[in-house]
Amino acid sequence: MTRSRSPLSGWSAGYDRSNLAGDLLAGATTAALLIPQAMAYAMLAGLPPIAGLYASLAPPLLYALVGTSRRLAVGPVAIDSLLTAAALAPLGLDDPVAYAAAAAAIAVLAGLFQVALGVLRLGFVVNFLSLPVLRGFTSAAALLIMASQLGPLLGLRLPASAGLAQQFVALFRQLGAVHLPTVGLGVAAIATLLLLGRFRGKALALVVVATVAGHALDLAARGVALLGEVPSGLPTPALPALDLPLLAAVAPAALLIALISFMESFSSGLAVAGHGERVEPNRELVALGLGNLAAGFVRGYPIAGGLSRTAVNAQAGARTPLAGVFTAVIVGLALALFAPLLATLPRAVLSAVILVAVAGLVDIGFVRELRRVRPRELIPLVVTFVATLALGVGLGLAFGVGASLLLFVVRSTRPHTAVLGRLPGTEVYRNVRRFPGAETLNGVVVIRLDAPLYFANATYLLGEVRRQVQERHPRAVVVDAGAMHEVDISALTALRELHRELREQQVELYLADVKGPMRDVLARSGFAQELGADRFTFTVHEAVKRAGGIASDPDPRSAFSAISSTRRG
DSSP, X not given: OOOOSSHHHHHXXXXXXXXXXXXXXXHHHHHHHHHHHHHHHHHHTTSOHHHHHHTTTHHHHHHHHHOOOSSOOEEOOHHHHHHHHHHHGGGTOOSHHHHHHHHHHHHHHHHHHHHHHHHTTOGGGGGGSOXXXXXXXXXXXXXXXXXXXXXXXXXXXXXXXXXXXXXXXXXXXXXXXXXXXXXXXXXXXXXXXXXXXXXXXXXXXXXXXXXXXXXXXXXXXXXXXXXXXXXXXXXXXXOOOOOHHHHHHHHHHHHHHHHHHHHHHHHXXXXXXXXXXXXXHHXXXXXXXXXXXXXXHTTOOOOEEOHHHHHHHHHTTOOSXXXXXXXXXXXXXXXXXXXXXXGGOBHXXXXXXXXXXXXXXXXXXXXXXXXXXXXXXXXXXXXXXXXXXXXXXXXXXXXXXXXXXXXXXXXXXXXXXXXXXXXXXXXXXXXXXXXXXXXXXXXXXXXXXXXXXXXXXXXXXXXXXXXXXXXXXXXXXXXXXXXXXXXXXXXXXXXXXXXXXXXXXTOEEEEESOOHHHHXXXXXXXXXXXXOGGGEESSHHHHHHHHHTSXXXXXXXXXXXXXXXXXXX
């Protein structure tokens, strides 16, 4: 059987027509959600709403050709929109055409980064973005997004690029200028979206009704801000024309967007994966990269696979990426036929769509679970959350990643250790603190070191051995090395020093369950010969028997010698 070389041939070859109805319904349902969201998210990025629709056209088509998830819905998302706005704000681009070109350039650069990472099979780099960091970041970003929509909802002109504190200072200074008709419209739009609950087309229905109302009630004459003229027709592909200094200025933001959008997309694809479906990270990088390149070429801005729309796509019956193709076709028809009709759509309604959409990103439940299960990991979450609110999305995420890595380093320098005792009537040894019935052995200390032995933790781990020797005065120490799959030269030197000290105190040292990589180093360094062949055992129980002189093997051939011929541990 010939293996399929592309995801397209994988889902399209022998396409079952029974899936067509589900894909068509899912595509139409997702389009009903995507059209208003795409326009709203484009406003969030500081772009005209039409840019969001442009960014919704080609990416689903290219993803269907290359992507590996059958249900992922790609297009503009809130986080990418906020990151785009934050990246462009310091550049001071007052010309809307130059601003739109810069946003398109960010999409192209993000796409190039993603394609390069995928081709080089570097998808693992997103592992540095831990879940607490991501949840802290998205929760803070959601608050920043909601704060950025207070201006349109209140009929005020607030500095969109300012931080949270500056937003509220500006809001306080302009309270007297709040436009009550705009406030009433915004509150009514939010209430409508909430009352309609899980109705898939609620945002699109609201946009249609609000657009008709904007025309029929002449809301512009009442001081309500409307979208204004919206160009119709499909965009003509073109490479954004920008100079090298501007590309260099937005490159760091493009790399950040490339990583964040991939992480969001990959996790969304996994969340809706069917039985036996495999979402491949490196292929996903290439697929998203091509989608971002296409978005940039048609005057769009960065895209990703959004969790909410992906969930809607899956629940609506999507079976294959053909659902995304139908979504793109419907968006294209809307652009060609109905775009000019959106001129009377109130901006406050799109802000309401954003507000309701991103409110779910503030995940209080995850914080509660983390506090119950892994309280220490609240540290990077809180650091990311506070730093993002105080310093902005770029620095906030950087601080979060730094806090997460620092916590990992601290944990690895002081890893878990345990004094072991024998469970009565068995050859099993367990932590005496967790198993009160475990029996400690007279004259023999058994200690388990639960980490690889390297320069940063060697002093701590071997110090724990010294402490047990000082407290218990044994005649032998057995180190359960089952978790010590590696030892570096600094730790090896410290291990040699420990052996010398124990020998001077007439305390014997045994190493049990030494793994292959560590055995190799001990053999090449000569430490295995220094310690002695009979001091290496397969199991802790065997080491305890040798240390206590109980039922010793008549031929104490070294376990080290017996197993050193194999390279696998």
